[in-house]
Amino acid sequence: MFADKMILRIPGPTPIPPRVQQAMNQPMIGHRSGQFSDLFASTAERLRPYFGTSGDVFILAGSGTSALEMSVVNTLQPGEEAAVLVSGAFGERFAKICERYGIVVHRLEVPWGEAVTAEKLATFLADKPSVQAVFATYCETSTGVQNPIRELAQVVREKSDALFIVDAVSCLGAVACEMDEWGVDIVVTGSQKAFMLPTGLAFLAASKRAWEVIDRKKPLAFYLDLKAYRKSFADKTTPYTPAVSLVFGLAEVCNMLEEEGLPAIIKRHELMRDMTRAAMRALNIPLMAQDEFAAATVTSCHPQDAFDPEQLRKVLKNHHNIVIAGGQQHLKGKIFRIGHMGYCEPLDVLQVVAAIELSLRQIGAPAELGAGVKAAQEVLLTHV
Template sequence: MENQFLLLPGPTQVPNRVLQAANQPMISHRSSCFKKIFSQVTQNAKRVFCTENDLLILTCSGTAGLEAAVVNFLNRGDKVIVASVGNFGNRFRDIAEAHGMDIDFIDFPLGTAIDPAVIADRLAADSQQQIKAILLQQHETSTGVYNPLAEISAARGNHPAMLFVDAVSGLGACPLKTDEWGLDVVVTSSQKALMVQPGLCLVTVSERAWAAAANNHNEKFYLDLTKAKKYADEKQTPFTPAVSLVYALNEAVDMLNEQGIDNVIAEHYFRRDAVRAAIKALGLKPVADDQVAGGAVTAVYTPKGITSAEITGIMREKYDTVIAGGMGAIKNTSFRIAHLGFIRDMDLIAAIGALELALWELGYNFELGTGVAACQKVIFEKRKIFKDRD
């Protein structure tokens, strides 16, 4: 298959440097060579999470990491708050439900973020301090909303509830300071802003979460994180890891650290601005409110009478440009342009250009080129091109 313009919220484009790193001869995962790479990538990946906490690299997708968080650090029947702003918030609830948690589910309207004051109120009302954890997304992939993690964390005050963060689509694309914000468990997966093929999941664990693990009674085997830590301390994994993906992750993390994680995130927000400018110039409405729009994904309502499948289908089949449809309640009436990971300026222009071609074919009324021009303008400003023009 020819290369596509891939602007999906995962899997994302994998840079050549990372592809080549993965494409190395196989070695024993018990060899000193593997131990060296594993320990190096573990240390370097901590910089992306802004943490000194333990970091575990598991061979599984992000969902398994979220399940591992619930199973290892909470007991059946524990009270938890699940704060949701969309589809993945609902999924975290489903995981907690599957493991018998006592859930206070707080659902915020689509397109908005979690309100820290609501969390503060819930915790203040918990005079017995029975709530063990708050489960939420850093970035909700179905709407493109970034939740104000720092404020939510601060809203805990002196309440001992742990904070479990699903950072699957947000890590490396939106702000996240694990240690500064006191995030207890943070989960991401390789196929998003980390720019690696699917198959690895990264989990950071605070001291407080490890203390909870010591009192954990759930049955678990593959997802036993205490066992994973025991092995990680020896630069090992309990089971056979995806060795090639560990090579790939090592390279990708180097790329991120070379650029600096704050710069990487700033670049994502520039892309967000370019895409949102284009969308608005085309007379379309983004799902996320301006103040809460994250750097990873821009979800957009379709024009009246046009479905997301029609738009994404034409873009994919005729223009080799792959974006995502909607999810949940807005599955048919929204589409998502993802700008996370290894995305270049031309990817943005291609995506907006292909979107215009699809909308035009579907009879939407607008002036061709207005979206592309708006996107180009943001790029010019960012790159300071033609800065001497009036």
């Protein structure tokens, strides 16, 4: 076994392509130089198709959570009301950020493993006329659920005057996102998921409607002042020190994404999702999300009492150098999650499924060797 050959199949951070690693190893340049400004401006513009916007995409040095917080502190004031759609750990994070700033939070909670539907949201908003922003999670990483953002955006538009703000950290760049067409006001994401970079960059795009609100508000934070980013963006830079090496890498990521094309990227992720789900079913491992709302980037499995997910994860890591994720909060020790996004392709899915089969046998769980692989292969054959 090669100790340096650890294979990440978690929902972030994800593996980094060698050509992106090489791009990040370029010699450092001045972050206020013309060379960097040109790179920064052109790279930011190349991000627009993945958001589905004609507007600017802002890049800041920080994790995805920094962009979540940025979306809160620039659109709301203490005492104002927000609705937060909570279908897992990261919806709950949005609610906690709002509460930290004194915002009145109305939680629309659904059981973990379920999606927030348009019907539920319409009913929820009916008696909340003072809500000024609705926060949603596109892909709920903790459960493998992909919420129907397009339909939810339509409800927000029809039932309220609120902004619709979406956390797309664990799926943007792998799924369809048409924020302008759908009527989404703010979309945020991070670098370490489908964008195939290390943690350290966050991205945010805002609609004209969102900017009308932002311009009326006093930002509740200094570093996360979106108006400061807009002012610097006009000069092709950032208000504070950017992560230069990560932007080098981001430019190379854009090259890779453009070479494959967004429609093909979306199809690849849907294929990997379908392969993974078929394999788990063939191994009689229950899935958390319904097919209709299954995330394209992560699959969450709930073996219940059939075997210990933590034992499975331990054997996968120690014997096969493959890392998958466990559960979070009340699901810790009860589920396992397989990431299939970014620098990942269908044959990688076959690899992790084969290793799961072996590991199940090693921990004494019932598993027919080859059953999951065969099921995944059959799905793959329909696409080749």
